[in-house]
Amino acid sequence: MQPTFNPWLGYFDLINSVDVFVFLDNVQLARRSWQVRNKIKANGQELFITIPIKKTSHRNDLLIKEAIINDFEWVKKALRVIKHNYSKSEYFKEIYPYIESLLLSNINTVSEFNINIIKNISDHIGINTNFIKSSSLHDLSGSKDDLLLAICKNLNATSYISPQGSSAYLIENNSGYKYEKNNIKLYYTDYLHPHYNQLGKKFIEYLGVFDLLLNNGFKKSLNIIKSGHKDNIFYKDFDYENR
Numbered sequence: 001m002q003p004t005f006n007p008w009l010g011y012f013d014l015i016n017s018v019d020v021f022v023f024l025d026n027v028q029l030a031r032r033s034w035q036v037r038n039k040i041k042a043n044g045q046e047l048f049i050t051i052p053i054k055k056t057s058h059r060n061d062l063l064i065k066e067a068i069i070n071d072f073e074w075v076k077k078a079l080r081v082i083k084h085n086y087s088k089s090e091y092f093k094e095i096y097p098y099i100e101s102l103l104l105s106n107i108n109t110v111s112e113f114n115i116n117i118i119k120n121i122s123d124h125i126g127i128n129t130n131f132i133k134s135s136s137l138h139d140l141s142g143s144k145d146d147l148l149l150a151i152c153k154n155l156n157a158t159s160y161i162s163p164q165g166s167s168a169y170l171i172e173n174n175s176g177y178k179y180e181k182n183n184i185k186l187y188y189t190d191y192l193h194p195h196y197n198q199l200g201k202k203f204i205e206y207l208g209v210f211d212l213l214l215n216n217g218f219k220k221s222l223n224i225i226k227s228g229h230k231d232n233i234f235y236k237d238f239d240y241e242n243r
Contacts, residue, residue: 003023003111006038007209009228011209012122012125012209013226013229015127016225016226017232018129020155022151023134025111025115026135026140027063029066029067037049037051038207040082041204043085044202045204051113052070052071053070055070056068065111067109068108068109069108075103078103079100086199091213091214098124102120115131125218125225127222134147146178148162160185161232163189164188167188179235186234187234188232191229192230193205196212
């Protein structure tokens with residue numbers, strides 16, 4: 001998975017479901033992607049917090065690991081917004097200083113900034129998965145499904161668990177057959193977003209993990225995340241048309 005900013009609960013469920021989680025950091029950074037923005041709850045509505053990226057001459061070909069955060073003024077604004085909207089949350093006093101320390105890390109690349117947040121939160125809620133960056137692996141080639149297969153082979157994987165969002169190009173290129181040919185089983189995640197204690201009258205799904213932590217604290221969060229987990233779907237049984 002690409003290193004996402006303030007990922008949603010399903011991202012952490014995937015991390016918790018595998019032996020090795022690979023940060024796909026050597027692929028192109030898409031504009032307005034989850035790598036540079038995600039949602040919190042503000043006045044009962046979704047609100048995006050966005051990381052500003054420094055403009056470069058090769059913006060369209062910029063790899064995630066190369067993207068530089070433009071400045072850190074956005075952090076001050078983001079923290080004010082979080083404080084204003086979550087000051088009455090049950091675990092605000094415990095979690096806000098923690099989020100503040102993560103956002104004030106002064107790590108200037110988007111990839112490392114997000115990876116630090118993800119690994120730190122995983123550790124605090126009790127996830128012990130091994131993490132690897134794809135850019136640290138050698139002898140990788142290809143793009144999209146070929147790159148993913150190369151990563152699996154590099155790590156001697158016997159199974160690859162893919163987010164459902166990747167199914168479009170995996171099925172387009174008959175990737176299930178490619179994986180089976182290399183003795184790797186391809187599965188898709190299946191996750192039902194759980195409801196949890198959340199400020200406001202209307203529950204909003206698919207917010208970033210900050211919302212979960214501020215409302216429920218560290219100790220409860222992993223069990224809440226796990227409660228949405230469903231058995232992974234073997235690629236031959238996956239409904240590609242209604243994903």
